[in-house]
Amino acid sequence: MLRVCEKLREADAKRKRLVEVEVLKSLGDVNLEKGKFKGKDVTKLDRAMVLYRTALLRCKDADVGESLEYRYRHAEKLRIGKATVTLISHEPSTNANKMPSIAKMAETFQHLDRRLTSDYNKDSLLIEYTKLMVEGIANEDGMLEVEAIKSLGDVYVKRGTETRDTTCLTKATALYNTALARCEGIQGRVTLIHRLLYTARLRQAMKTRRHKYPKHRRQQQRQQGDLPRDFPVIRHAKGQQFMTPSEYIGSQTSKPPAPDNRSYEDDLTTGDRALADGNLDTAEQRFASALRLIHDPNKPDRDKEAEGLRRLGDVYVKRGKRTKEGRKFTQAAALYNAAMARTYKDKGKINKSLQETEKWFLQHTANVDSAPSPLDSTTRHQKRLEDMRGRAKSQLDAIDQQHDPYQYDEDDPKMIAVEAERAEAIKALFKTIAKDRQFFIQELIDECIATLGPPPCKYAFIGLGSQATELVTPYSDLEFAILIEDGKDNDDTRRYFLNLTHYLHLKVINLGETILPAMAIPSLNDFYSEDPEKDWFFDSVTPRGFSFDGFMPWACKTPFGRDKTKTKQPLSLIQTPANMAKFQELEVSLSEGYHLSDILRRVVLLVGEEALVSQYREKLDEVITDDLLSHFQTRISARQILRENKEMFTTFEPTGQLLNVKKDIYRFPGIAIEILALCCQIRLASTWSVIDRLKEMRQVQEENATHLTVLTSISAELRLRTYMANRGQQDSLSPLGEMKHQTRKLHDDTTLKSEFHIPDTQILYRYYYRAIPLKKCMPDIVQHGSQVQSRRAE
Structure with missing residues (x-):
């Protein structure tokens, strides 16, 4: 525990040192600017050099250190009266000491962008763009500063697509937001917003691919270098090539190929004829085919999807009337509700279909002659x-x-x-x-x-x-x-x-909060098929609650x-x-x-x-307290849980990447307490009651019981806050602070938001302060069973 605390203190000290370096650098920048524009105030320039040198002594980051060295040399040259050496040549004008030639600047960035699209060393590019950014700051050149920050974001985007590391995409998003906050022109802001949307799409594509297929398939695809289906790539004869944000934005200027509306309408017409003839399998196949033609999880055509889903609901109502299966009627209701979530048209018609669905269910499945529930x-x-x-x-x-x-x-x-x-x-x-x-x-x-x-x-x-x-x-x-x-x-x-x-x-x-994949409709999501192409419908519209x-x-x-x-x-x-x-x-x-x-x-x-329920609990006790099972099965169960969640119990260090609040935060305390309950033969349902019983049995000390309660409360609170902020079961939580930008045409702050940002990062620190030691001692608890009371879990 002491070692863990020492590590946490070291991490805290490192964070404070980084803040200190940033403060010293900023103070140096202020003195540098004052020294330049107040008749070359030598005192201010000397002070800037001292501040930069002090920051260098405290700096452990190579990139930041290089930036500080560049600042120091710049201040030194101003101090001794030499002309500042810049990275971009300047055109003669009345503002020649400040404004670079736009043509030269564009040429420089085009040259660097060409190196970005090739396999050029990205660390070198980061240094080049950082120098340009520093020069823009030093010369008060907003255009150069914004372009350099934007290009830094592009480097992280490419690195993220190659390594599948979402941390790089998070860094790119932060850089684009920073550039957006500094950008003046409307065209530049539009370009940056496109980049933010592009980065979000990459992250979603990675997330969708990761959750859609089993672990062994994901590993195989990574080895083969396959990219997600909706990944922005340029296809050449020789294979796949990364599409830069600039190329992606350029591709958006021309409209993408429109879906084949004739085929979509043909499928609907053919499906209608089959439905009228009572050929339900053909009708379902045609309506599903029409949906697949226009289905795009990232940019759904809501009206067309609604029409296809509504007609597919009609198929399931008829199928329910024919087979008398209750599940067919519930699938029809889910399809109608999904159509309702996608369109404002024909809501009255859809509501009527829902009432009829309930009526036919009562009549054909439940054999009850009763009116459906009122709206x-x-x-x-x-x-x-x-x-x-x-x-x-x-x-x-x-x-x-x-x-x-x-x-x-x-x-x-x-x-x-x-x-x-x-x-x-x-x-x-x-x-x-x-x-x-x-x-x-x-x-x-x-x-x-x-x-x-x-x-x-x-x-x-x-x-x-x-x-x-x-x-x-x-x-x-x-x-x-x-x-x-x-x-x-x-x-x-x-x-x-x-x-x-x-x-x-x-x-x-x-x-209205049931997503369609949860209904396992075979023509949309066939989970029992080994063909992944049969699990293709992604419901990004219906709220999940x-x-x-x-x-x-x-x-x-x-x-x-x-x-x-x-x-x-x-x-x-x-x-x-x-x-x-x-x-x-x-x-x-x-x-x-x-x-x-x-x-x-x-x-x-x-x-x-x-x-x-009491009778069931008695039967549970009879089964579980059998001599063989009490010492064997519960231990097997505890070890199995530990084995199935091995990654969770061996991952200690928090990172700055996006978190899944359910998997990364909420699940661990619940699983740990479940293992403790198994080892101590506690069969209470409530997690809170289990903690109290562990304390009563003296299996954990009172202080450790408080730690378990706080850990559980933090995980539960973060999940609740995330769901409330996202209005449903959307689990993305950012450990970073929310970044806002304000343009001159807006009177209020506008936040580009795709996930819930934690309100106070200290709550995460307090979570890991307890979770990390508990993760480390859980294997020992499972191994020794009844010796839990001698183990500290704080």
């Missing part, structure tokens, strides 16, 4: 959800006002005390959110039961995942299972609860369970307590994977009979 019912549910989010935001704002530990210095004892108070307040907030969501879900289920009729037996909806751990957000997916009464497990009972789940799903889909856990084979934490795969049998999460507990048995865990058994170990009642 204002959906509006009321949407308002209820927004009110829940508004209350959470208000409470978070109140916590900021009442408990702000970051106003104190790190060594101030007040900071530790206020930080612990804030963690307790965050804990109370998340307990409130979990309870609000439970009431909301209960209201939806009660409405469904009122329409379908009373259940045939006693039941309990049990919440899983973050709902059970009390770390859920108002935007999180709904993960749950259904317990049914012993002796009532028959076809009629299962059919009723499947229909109830489908009806609940319809109501959740109509909230409160929705069912997806139908993907690796998700499926709903009563529907999972369809049969090549290696696994189908499973259902509608079970009696005894049968649900069997997922904890060693043989079942090995065949299904430990993730399913882990998530079913921590449950909370949503709606129904508390007695069934």
Whole structure:
């Protein structure tokens, strides 16, 4: 722990030293300028040289050091009366000592740009552009300064595309924003905005490619040098070549080839004929083909996509009426809602289709002769959800006002005390959110039961995942299972609860926050196919918020369970307590994977009979406390979790690149506490309760329990803030401060924003201050099991 603290202090000292160097450099620049323009004030020039020399003594960065040396030589030449040696020649004019020849400057940059597009050494180019930037600053030449900063950004963009390092793209974005803040001309600002959009597109392409394919395919593609499909490249006979930002912007001046509207319209017409004839497979194939022609995740043609999705919804309604499968109607509802999110046209028509979808579901699947829910019912549910989010935001704002530990210095004892108070307040907030969501879900289920009729037996909806751990957000997916009464497990009972789940799903889909890939519509996203081209539809328009856990084979934490795969049998999460507990048995865990058994170990009642949940917990205890399993299976589970998350537990150093708040911040504390619970035989659902029990059992000291609470609260708070800022489950979080620019034509600040920027970077420091030591000691905890109490986890 002491070594870690020393490293953190060293990092802090390094940061302070960098700030000190920047301050000295800036003071030197001020004195240099005053010395130049006040009749060559020798005192000011001497002072500038002293400041630059002092900064050099403290500087450890080679690039910054070279810049300081250049400044020092420039000041020295002015001091002894020699003409300043510049990198660009000047034309004779009344302003000859300041303004470079624009033609010469353009020639210089064109020459350097040609070297950029080749395989020229980029470190050398960085030095060249930095010199130009320094000269622009020294000569008060705004045009030269902006062009040099812009070119530095171009170098980092090319380096990022070659190395697939998003850190380089982050640096490029920062440089373009800096140039934008200094740029005067409207054309220059437009060019820089294009570069920012171009860089964002590169980052999104990398992210999409990384998440779309399995890890082994990504490694293979990196070895083969394949670029993402929508990567900006120039194709030549000899292969692929990097497209510079200038070339990309130039390519945007001429309109890209328009989609083949004739083929799009032909597909729609053919699909309409097939639909009218009842040939549903052909109709779906044609509508999907039309969608694929115009589908662009980065620049979707919303009106055309909406038309294709609406007609595809018509196919699924007819298919549902034919097969009587509830899932066909929910897929139709998702398609209609996706169409609604893309267009303002025909909303009345789409709403009518949604009501008819519910009507046909009740008639053909549930065998209930009942009118569909009125439109204002959906509006009321949407308002209820927004009110829940508004209350959470208000409470978070109140916590900021009442408990702000970051106003104190790190060594101030007040900071530790206020930080612990804030963690307790965050804990109370998340307990409130979990309870609000439970009431909301209960209201939806009660409405469904009122329409379908009373259940045939006693039941309990049990919440899983973050709902059970009390770390859920108002935007999180709904993960749950259904317990049914012993002796009532028959076809009629299962059919009723499947229909109830489908009806609940319809109501959740109509909230408008279910993305289409989560519905696993085969013509758009076929997750069971080995052909990646069959998983092609990316829903960048529909908000991703409160929705069912997806139908993907690796998700499926709903009563529907999972369809049969090549290696696994189908499973259902509608079970009696005894049968649900069997997922904890060693043989079942090995065949299904430990993730399913882990998530079913921590449950909370949503709606129904508390007695069934108690009975389920008793059955869990019977399975888990078996002599063999208590010492063997839980240890295997802990080791398996550690092995599956090896990268998370071996990555310590934070970086400046974009973070995925869920994967990089939120998941680690939850997994660490889950491992501690396994090792200590704790089967409580709530993460907060597990920490309290660890303290009661003296498996962790009181101080360490506080550390765990603070660590968990920071991770949960950052996820909640990110989702609130992005209005949905968008996980991008920037550890850098938000950069703003203001043009002369604007009266307010405008921020180019593509991700959530953390409000105070100190909160990340406090997170890593606790996370890094805990990561290092977790393997030892798993190895020694009951010796957790002797290990320090602060």
